[in-house]
Amino acid sequence: MPNSKKKIIMGIDPGLATIGYGFITLEKNPQFIACGCIETKAKTDFNKRLNIINKELTQLIKKYKPNICGVEQLFFCKNVKTAMNVGHARGVIIMTLGQNKIPIREFTPLQIKQSITSYGRATKKQVEEMIKLTLNLKQAPKRDDASDALAIALTTLYSKKY
């Protein structure tokens, strides 16, 4: 059973409209498993959007069975309303991980960039390129949020806190 001890590491880039997710594992090198986005539409009721996040995240956890999940900490942008909406969504994300007994690690955007590029002020493009190289992808994920989620998963892997 060569795969029985292989750890699955998830990363989540929290949001309300778009929640990026990524799954990786470690063989000799970090290996890509999957990435994508959960999406909720602005015209959908707020409570339904939060329930969509809960349900779809639960489905992903059941499908990929992560052993741990890294979640980006919120930074406080100028738009307080947006930050607060993301806070609501992030609460649902954290709760859903807890419901499914997935241990959580939290990282700031700076910690993630430093972990991926050894350079805190890297551009989004540089982070994307590093993700592509590290995970040996033919091309970077189409969506920023999915790419960010893989960066968070890699940061969790590198942190060895799993």
Place this chain on the structure above:
Amino acid sequence: MPNSKKKIIMGIDPGLATIGYGFITLEKNPQFIACGCIETKAKTDFNKRLNIINKELTQLIKKYKPNICGVEQLFFCKNVKTAMNVGHARGVIIMTLGQNKIPIREFTPLQIKQSITSYGRATKKQVEEMIKLTLNLKQAPKRDDASDALAIALTTLYSKKY
């Protein structure tokens, strides 16, 4: 079946450490049913605190079967970290109400005070006294958060949006 059409109105004062709740109904006058607080301890893991809120709120909904729930909107205090923690908890509260198909009404602190006392700048003490008088209670609820939750339930009742 005299009670079959009696609406049960819930109010929630959101928080992370203390979540106030109150249930009322309308006969000739507004009637008190129950009030209290869900509490989570600071030393408990954040994701467990959010799960306690989800579980205990679900139990209250199953017990009292509200037809609608008023939830206070967050105002943005100086402590951004506190506001964001409450935002996470409020997201779980809104999601839990949605899971249980309870329609939600949201009110600002000012709307609640104006609704209860016809005077937006009322003190906490004045609001408490109005709650006590309106619901014909022998004494005001011991906990501010429970009293505030009853004020939110009454605001929901007065708004006729149920």
